[in-house]
Amino acid sequence: MDWLGLGVFILALAFAGLIIILIPVMKNLAQTLGNVADTVETANKSVGEITGEVTVILHNTNETLVDVHGKMQKVNPLFDIIHDTGQAAHNFTSTFANYTGAKADKANDGISILDKKNLEGILRGAAFIYYLKELQKEKKAADEAAD
Known part of the structure; x- marks a missing residue:
């Protein structure tokens, strides 16, 4: 055997x-x-099952959203009415505030006249007498109702 054969034999071994x-x-x-x-096969089966469940959940969610949308459409007129009522109340109170502002100016004028002429005590006395008469009327009505 020559060196080449021996080398090939060693390489083969x-x-x-x-x-x-x-x-x-x-x-x-x-x-x-x-x-x-x-x-991978198990994952494919699981993904298939999950996809089916997700499809059912999405379908139920869509039905719920359609239902909520329908109910909101029914409630929207109520909110419009509440808004209109709020606007009307605001307009009324602003008008009333303007009216009472004008009346307050007149009342302040009247108070200044009372202060100038020292009539405040007389008015308080008249108010006290009026209050006592009203109490007597209420007491008399309660006594008559008790009899």
Whole structure:
């Protein structure tokens, strides 16, 4: 045998040794790839089931939104009425405030006249007498109702 044949023989033995060493690695790789295939198949089934459930949930959500939209359309006129009522109340109170402002000016004029002529005590006395008469009327009406 010549050197070339001997070199080829050594390379063949090294290649055979490498193959023998790689056989368990290749078996583990084949097993791992089989497990990955099973996992992917299980994931595909799970995704299919989840997709079905999500489709049902989306359908129910759409029905709920349509129902809520219909009910909001029914309630919108009520909010319009409340808004109009608020506007009317605002207009009334602003008009009343303007009216009472004018009356307040006249009342202030009257108070200044009372202050100038020292008639405040007389008016308080008249108010007290009026209050007492009203109490007597209420007491008399309560006594008559009790009899």
